[in-house]
Amino acid sequence: MTEIIRPTLVIDKEVCLRNIEKMAQKAKDFNLRFRPHFKTHQSAVIGDWFRMYGVEAITVSSIQMAEYFTQNGWDDITVAFSVNILEINNIKRLAANINLNVLVENKEAATVLSNQISQPLGVYIKIDTGTNRTGIDASKIRLIDTILDILSTNKKITFKGFLSHNGETYSARSTNEIFSRHFDALLKLKSLKQRYKTQFPNVEVSIGDTPSCSICNNFDGVDEIRPGNFVFYDLMQQNLDVCGFDDIAARMTCPVVAKHPSRNEVVIYGGAIHLSKDSLPNIDGKHFFGRIAININGEKKLLNKRNYVTRLSQEHGVLKVSQKNFGLFNIGDLVEIIPIHSCLTANLARKYLTTDGEEIAMINS
Amino acid sequence: MTEIIRPTLVIDKEVCLRNIEKMAQKAKDFNLRFRPHFKTHQSAVIGDWFRMYGVEAITVSSIQMAEYFTQNGWDDITVAFSVNILEINNIKRLAANINLNVLVENKEAATVLSNQISQPLGVYIKIDTGTNRTGIDASKIRLIDTILDILSTNKKITFKGFLSHNGETYSARSTNEIFSRHFDALLKLKSLKQRYKTQFPNVEVSIGDTPSCSICNNFDGVDEIRPGNFVFYDLMQQNLDVCGFDDIAARMTCPVVAKHPSRNEVVIYGGAIHLSKDSLPNIDGKHFFGRIAININGEKKLLNKRNYVTRLSQEHGVLKVSQKNFGLFNIGDLVEIIPIHSCLTANLARKYLTTDGEEIAMINS
Numbered sequence: 001m002t003e004i005i006r007p008t009l010v011i012d013k014e015v016c017l018r019n020i021e022k023m024a025q026k027a028k029d030f031n032l033r034f035r036p037h038f039k040t041h042q043s044a045v046i047g048d049w050f051r052m053y054g055v056e057a058i059t060v061s062s063i064q065m066a067e068y069f070t071q072n073g074w075d076d077i078t079v080a081f082s083v084n085i086l087e088i089n090n091i092k093r094l095a096a097n098i099n100l101n102v103l104v105e106n107k108e109a110a111t112v113l114s115n116q117i118s119q120p121l122g123v124y125i126k127i128d129t130g131t132n133r134t135g136i137d138a139s140k141i142r143l144i145d146t147i148l149d150i151l152s153t154n155k156k157i158t159f160k161g162f163l164s165h166n167g168e169t170y171s172a173r174s175t176n177e178i179f180s181r182h183f184d185a186l187l188k189l190k191s192l193k194q195r196y197k198t199q200f201p202n203v204e205v206s207i208g209d210t211p212s213c214s215i216c217n218n219f220d221g222v223d224e225i226r227p228g229n230f231v232f233y234d235l236m237q238q239n240l241d242v243c244g245f246d247d248i249a250a251r252m253t254c255p256v257v258a259k260h261p262s263r264n265e266v267v268i269y270g271g272a273i274h275l276s277k278d279s280l281p282n283i284d285g286k287h288f289f290g291r292i293a294i295n296i297n298g299e300k301k302l303l304n305k306r307n308y309v310t311r312l313s314q315e316h317g318v319l320k321v322s323q324k325n326f327g328l329f330n331i332g333d334l335v336e337i338i339p340i341h342s343c344l345t346a347n348l349a350r351k352y353l354t355t356d357g358e359e360i361a362m363i364n365s
Numbered sequence: 366m367t368e369i370i371r372p373t374l375v376i377d378k379e380v381c382l383r384n385i386e387k388m389a390q391k392a393k394d395f396n397l398r399f400r401p402h403f404k405t406h407q408s409a410v411i412g413d414w415f416r417m418y419g420v421e422a423i424t425v426s427s428i429q430m431a432e433y434f435t436q437n438g439w440d441d442i443t444v445a446f447s448v449n450i451l452e453i454n455n456i457k458r459l460a461a462n463i464n465l466n467v468l469v470e471n472k473e474a475a476t477v478l479s480n481q482i483s484q485p486l487g488v489y490i491k492i493d494t495g496t497n498r499t500g501i502d503a504s505k506i507r508l509i510d511t512i513l514d515i516l517s518t519n520k521k522i523t524f525k526g527f528l529s530h531n532g533e534t535y536s537a538r539s540t541n542e543i544f545s546r547h548f549d550a551l552l553k554l555k556s557l558k559q560r561y562k563t564q565f566p567n568v569e570v571s572i573g574d575t576p577s578c579s580i581c582n583n584f585d586g587v588d589e590i591r592p593g594n595f596v597f598y599d600l601m602q603q604n605l606d607v608c609g610f611d612d613i614a615a616r617m618t619c620p621v622v623a624k625h626p627s628r629n630e631v632v633i634y635g636g637a638i639h640l641s642k643d644s645l646p647n648i649d650g651k652h653f654f655g656r657i658a659i660n661i662n663g664e665k666k667l668l669n670k671r672n673y674v675t676r677l678s679q680e681h682g683v684l685k686v687s688q689k690n691f692g693l694f695n696i697g698d699l700v701e702i703i704p705i706h707s708c709l710t711a712n713l714a715r716k717y718l719t720t721d722g723e724e725i726a727m728i729n730s
Contacts, residue, residue: 005451006429039679061680064371081680082622084634085697086370105623108696133681134623134632167678257447258470258499267499269449273712277642313532314404314708315426315446316498331473332450343679347638348713350729364715364729 009349015249024053037228043362044072095119110150124163129185131167138188161204169211182212190221234342276344290337374714380614389418402593408727409437475515489528494550496532503553526569534576547577555586599707641709655702
């Protein structure tokens with residue numbers, strides 16, 4: 001790693017491949033279509049790693065990402081973001097080139113699609129299973145029917161089914177809470193499937209969150225899973241007991257630039273523009289922005305929770321380090337920061353470096 | 366603005382130029398060298414706007430930024446970040462091409478520079494005036510002397526003076542607190558200047574924060590100011606009474622994709638990867654991620670504090686909107702989000718669009 005001279009997002013390919021294989025196998029075991037979300041890594045190269053495990057259909061979170069992965073050989077893409085009607089021309093172009101699915105949750109978007117789509121397009125209705133971000137409450141049958149009526153006037157549009165992102169599992173305080181929130185979501189989606197399966201025999205249910213897909217074993221009525229974060233995992237997932245430290249594939253490697261013994265603080269070159277400002281509550285109740293791993297005579301060691309990233313400015317990160325460990329940090333050392341939220345950290349990186357020294361480009365490269 | 370179809374950082378050039386002119390004039394009035402920090406805009410084009418007001422020397426926060434602005438015709442650059450010794454070869458290359466200044470705060474970095482620098486290099490000693498991020502406490506004369514001794518062994522190195530970033534003004538609870546923290550910093554830096562001016566007749570004092578540079582009128586003993594954020598300003602500065610809303614030049618324009626009347630929430634295409642996750646406490650005590658301006662029959666209107674960005678995920682922003690205003694939002698509308706921290710928001714943008722429709726590239730374009 002001696003060629004690293006500035007903050008660099010390092011990916012352990014072996015761990016990535018293990019995470020992908022595990023999720024792909026789980027999808028097979030439960031007879032689910034595995035349509036991984038590529039918004040976490042945003043990289044054509046890492047995308048190709050998924051092909052080794054039979055992945056042919058993917059999820060993205062923006063039209064630009066769909067365009068990028070289309071250019072990189074993917075032809076079955078769901079844009080898991082409620083349709084932005086201002087991008088209708090981009091949607092039409094994509095629909096002409098690949099099997100494209102979009103999400104609808106209101107009459108306005110349904111009307112624009114119904115009026116303007118001239119190439120085959122798949123549409124999922126976005127269902128809110130409790131996250132209160134986007135989607136239609138599963139009980140709002142009349143709105144769902146109205147949207148289906150609007151869409152049905154355009155024969156190029158195929159209603160695919162109901163899609164949800166069960167985001168509230170991210171705020172669960174225990175794995176039991178993940179199980180129960182996942183189960184609640186399944187009940188809502190299953191009842192919708194029941195209700196519409198005579199009218200739409202092929203109606204599907206698609207769910208997406210990494211916590212449920214990682215640890216739940218009940219996918220009753222589910223046809224497709226779309227997890228994304230699992231490719232790297234992060235401290236947020238580890239904190240939910242959804243993964244272990246050894247499953248976290250992404251680390252921000254940063255140079256040490258200053259030491260302040262009077263306050264047991266170490267300053268690294270690595271700030272908010274490298275790690276992002278997502279945080280977790282620490283043992284002391286304060287929020288922290290990452291945990292620290294260092295090399296101790298050749299051995300990589302994860303330091304305990306009393307050692308953490310305590311403050312971030314644009315390019316600086318301030319590490320609070322225990323008295324015992326302070327002496328282990330030297331100016332010019334490289335330390336590894338385990339990110340709180342790998343999706344935002346990866347988005348800030350222009351590229352990846354693997355632990356084997358391979359440089360990997362991404363959409364922003 | 367109808368050509369905007371996805372989250373776009375829109376810059377009001379007129380406001381930018383006014384902000385630049387005002388700060389340049391203030392520097393003239395107080396006989397200070399104006400060395401603006403370019404880490405906020407990171408754009409060669411916006412950099413050129415500063416030349417109109419006589420700016421010839423700049424500040425950046427990374428070696429990469431120094432390399433970018435060197436390629437764009439700047440030849441007098443201070444890298445206001447404690448030297449990262451792993452980048453010593455890049456520093457040597459830059460020093461061979463431009464007038465380069467770096468910051469030192471420890472013996473290790475001083476020793477590396479002293480041993481390896483073979484081209485003229487300016488060095489400031491980074492002083493901590495109370496921010497507790499980086500820098501040497503102004504009272505630690507022995508450490509300062511040791512570093513000066515180490516640097517003096519290399520004749521290519523010129524000790525320029527003492528540099529501080531008075532970051533604690535950003536957490537002030539009143540303008541009076543900004544004045545007093547600024548005054549404290551001046552006292553510390555002035556005493557250092559006094560102490561060393563016989564040994565170093567040209568010893569300088571350089572300060573940098575936007576709050577003091579914007580509102581303070583005492584620059585006793587100061588030779589140079591390095592504000593950066595003022596070019597755009599943002600809600601953080603407006604919240605400190607350092608600028609008014611009309612001085613904020615950057616707005617993230619975002620499409621409306623969903624409306625949820627049951628909770629008076631509007632969902633925009635515009636999330637953490639567009640705005641960044643910096644926040645401020647709102648009137649209700651909760652944190653918010655931006656304020657909202659909309660067009661009401663052709664007139665741009667800033668909505669009051671009961672309308673704000675309440676949650677951010679990767680691509681989604683959720684707006685909490687008052688009952689009264691909810692009807693003003695329609696699917697497909699463009700709304701403007703005033704950023705909390707324009708430095709982080711700009712860093713996430715790949716480019717800018719001016720209100721005149723001009724596309725402006727930046728370092729990441």
